[in-house]
Each structure stands twice: as structure tokens, then as C-alpha cells.
Amino acid sequence: MNDFDIKMIKKLILKGQWLLSEHALDKLLERNLRIVDVLTSILNGEILEDYPDDPRGHSCLILGKKDNKYIHTVCGFQNKSLVIITSYIPELPKWIDERTRGGKYHE
Known part of the structure; x- marks a missing residue:
């Protein structure tokens, strides 16, 4: 699976074919986010950015609510499962709003 397609991502979530990385678990706890909120946001989300050259492997950023x-x-x-790498609330200074990168983080 090399190409990211939001329909395929949603299908994997609904089929239970997803994994939570240890990093994601740590960040969810640190940020007081619940996995059910993350999964719900993915299910009503869209791909905001694609990272085909990520050194850790092709990944994407999903914006959901x-x-x-x-x-x-x-x-x-990973294999035929979706891996949730991390989740967070888009906030200043890294994000001006949910769709716009801000400040020194702007690429």
C-alpha cells in the first residue's frame, strides 16, 4: 500500500485494521486526547498533507474533527494495517489555524 486514499484509511479504521504506535499512545496521554476522538476525527477527516519522502516511511497528515x-x-x-503515528490539536505557534502552518514552521 503506497498511495494514501482517505476512503481506504477510513475502511481500515472500520475494519479494525489499525495500530497505535507507542509514540502516539504517549502523545495521546500527554495531550489528554482519547483514541475514540482520534478515530472519529479520521473517519470524518481529509488528507491535508502527504509525506512521500518521510524517512520513516510514506505517511500523511489527516485533518478531522x-x-x-x-x-x-x-x-x-505497516503490512496491511493503518498505523497512527501521532495526533495533536493544531495550535499556535506551529499552526495558525487547522489548515495553515505558521511562523518558523511554515514550509
Whole structure:
């Protein structure tokens, strides 16, 4: 699986073919995010950025929403499963809003 397709990502979530990296688990706990909120945000989300040259392997950034909270989730693939690499709330200074990178982090 090399190409990211939001429909395929959503299908893997619904089929239970997803994994949570140890890093993602640590960050969810640190950021007070619940996995159900992350999964819900992916299911109503869209691919915001694609990272084909990520040294850790091809990944993408998904923008989704749970209730009135935007959540960013970075995902990749391992074997035939979706891997949730990390999740966070897009905030200043890294993000101006949920779609716009800000400050020195702007690429």
C-alpha cells in the first residue's frame, strides 16, 4: 500500500485494521486526547498533507474533527494495517489555524 486514499484509511479504521504506535499512545496521554476522538476525527477527516519522502516511511497528515475540536493525525501503513503515528490539536505557534502552518514552521 503506497498511495494514501482517505476512503481506504477510513475502511481500515472500520475494519479494525489499525495500530497505535507507542509514540502516539504517549502523545495521546500527554495531550489528554482519547483514541475514540482520534478515530472519529479520521473517519470524518481529509488528507491535508502527504509525506512521500518521510524517512520513516510514506505517511500523511489527516485533518478531522470531533465535536468542535480539530485534530491532526499522522498515519502510515505497516503490512496491511493503518498505523497512527501521532495526533495533536493544531495550535499556535506551529499552526495558525487547522489548515495553515505558521511562523518558523511554515514550509
